[in-house]
Amino acid sequence: MKDVALRAGVALKTVSRVVNGEPGVTPETASRVQDAITELGFRRNESARLLRTGRTATLGYIAENWADRESAALGRGVEEVAREHGFLLFTGSTDSDPAREEQLTLSLCARRVDGLIIVPTPGDHDYLRSEIEAGIAAVFVLRPPVTMDADTALVDEHGAARAGVEHLIAQGHRRIGFLGGDHSAYRSRQLLGGYSEAMAKAGLPVDEAWTSLTPEGLLNSAVTAVFCASRDYTALALRTLGPTGGSRRMAVVGFGAFDMAEHLAPRLTVVSYDPAEVGRAAAELLFGRLDGYSGPDRKVQIPATLVARGSAEFPPAD
Amino acid sequence: MKDVALRAGVALKTVSRVVNGEPGVTPETASRVQDAITELGFRRNESARLLRTGRTATLGYIAENWADRESAALGRGVEEVAREHGFLLFTGSTDSDPAREEQLTLSLCARRVDGLIIVPTPGDHDYLRSEIEAGIAAVFVLRPPVTMDADTALVDEHGAARAGVEHLIAQGHRRIGFLGGDHSAYRSRQLLGGYSEAMAKAGLPVDEAWTSLTPEGLLNSAVTAVFCASRDYTALALRTLGPTGGSRRMAVVGFGAFDMAEHLAPRLTVVSYDPAEVGRAAAELLFGRLDGYSGPDRKVQIPATLVARGSAEFPPAD
């Protein structure tokens, strides 16, 4: 910039004015500056500008694992909104490790990102308090953080499981299992809540064994249908039941989208949501804060929808 | 930092020394500075430091669409290597739009990223020349750029198609189709090259109709097996052939991994590669440049492997 000023025979400030399109420059002077700019191949150093300005126009998105589809699609939603606002996006993965989350987050804060969108790891987030006080906005996605209140964008897992189980009940199933592994995880807990609500509403009793199923245990279980709490569990269930649904010909509803679900045997009903919507919602919350909103914490819930393949589904065997 | 210096009663430089762990500070002075740092909740502004230092310790990864699995998994590979080097990662998607690629790339350059990993759009990349001269390293992935020489990390699509077709030939197929759409796209061209080589090597003639198949045309085609050039085409083929392989009971080999490929009917053989490997390789090339390598352009090829489900496959019908 100094070089440009020298070459054009003007002051630094004038170059700055031209570069920023500020008024108050003779067309003549402006074009002289422009010439110098192109001749020297000058490009304004954004970092330097932002050092002076205070804002960096950057966001950080801290995912669990950027390689999984949910994280990536969510990030794409964040990116879209960031782009509309002229923001650039930093990304990183925690692999669910709290130490890694903290290290990543703090290094983004040291870079002075304006805001952070975080899939929280199980650890506490106290380390974030001082950063938030220092003016960095933070929104949590997919799970609420444990030790902290903040804006959140979540998925309506409760409603998703309820819809899935209601679908099975409508088909005549009465003994329905829940295959979900770790019930202490936030998502499993939500799904189990939805399952329980649907069963209770229909007046159906729930045997404890039905909610502590394992994939291998499916074949010897009393259930005629099963709700799977994740794509992985759905895959395991299908593997156990085999391509024809097994001797049990069990109905399967899974949480989470599958490629080519319609080509799977046994045919599968799926309850899924659009992760990009979560990302967009989170980014909107974040920009709300950056644009001055300072009210109480907000919470957005993205719904899940059921994609049924009714005609090919298994009715209860008995 | 100024505040810290004031509070600890030392000069700016001394604070800098403590923060950077440089030698030449009395333990006593150091602890006084440390106290001031924690009391004031001071965190060094990385951007300011880097403005002085010249390097930003950031990379940019410009994908086609961050939401698709290939792009995301590739990015994860880049991230891993970046992390090892203490670099942070910017990301963005082009949606294959050259204008968007240019806009994204230039704004990353304005932020003075040290390097760029780009999935090139079809457009030219002349706009990058001056940036590269200015010292920004660039590596292209998945496709070579059209108008420019640079380091590249690619997938061995040629070998992938050859392996897939050889697999079909070994099963006895002689009339094998290639379902690939736009033959002008880089990947399709490479795959078609591998297909042709395998057929030629086996002394098998290729009817022009076999390489210009459409998904709907499959049922009336003379081929007994088909190689699909992408996950999408594989899906379309399976959709057309139906869950039992259709009246044609055609053998299908597809390029690109599928969820639950083993649960698909008709059973599917897949040739796939690990996108994270491409990302890692690209990042290594990039850091090679940043670490001073200035030799001729390098090209890395990541191999693809065939995952056969031999026992369940369809032999040729005639």
Added chain:
DNA sequence: CTGAAAGCGCTTACAG
């Protein structure tokens, strides 16, 4: 319409 000065938060030489 244009410019000289001070400053953003840090580091790099150089002195003491």
Added chain:
DNA sequence: CTGAAAGCGCTTACAG
């Protein structure tokens, strides 16, 4: 072992 000065590349007040 410690510090005062100058500078990274830009912008923000303020004058003229």
